[in-house]
Amino acid sequence: MKTRTAVIAFDSLSHSGRLKIFRKLIKRGKTGLGAAELCKIMDIPPATLSFHMSKLINGDLVTSHKKGKFVTYTANPKQVTKIINFLMDKCYLEDENKTAA
Secondary structure, three states: OOHHHHHHHHHHOOOHHHHHHHHHHHHHHHHOEEHHHHHHHHOOOHHHHHHHHHHHHHOOOEEEEEEOOEEEEEEOHHHHHHHHHHHHHHHHHHHHHHHHO
C-alpha cells in the first residue's frame, strides 16, 4: 500500500461518526447494512449518511451495492488488512530497526 492510499483511508476514519459507521459495518460482515437502517442506527438524515459514506468509499473501506432503489453498504475487509499490514511494515518494523541499531 502506498502512503497516499493509507492517508486517504485514515482520513476517511478520522470522524467519530464515520468510525462508528465503519465499526457497525465490520460487525455485519458480508451482509452489510442498508442505507435506511444505517440512518436509523446513527440517527442522522440521509444526506448526512451519504456524505459520510462517500468519504468511506473514497478510502476504499466501504463498498455500496444498489438493488433497485435500495443501497446496501459493506465493509471492505481486504482494505483493512492492507492498512494493518501498512502499519506493521511501515511503522512498527522501522521503529524496531532503529532500536536495534
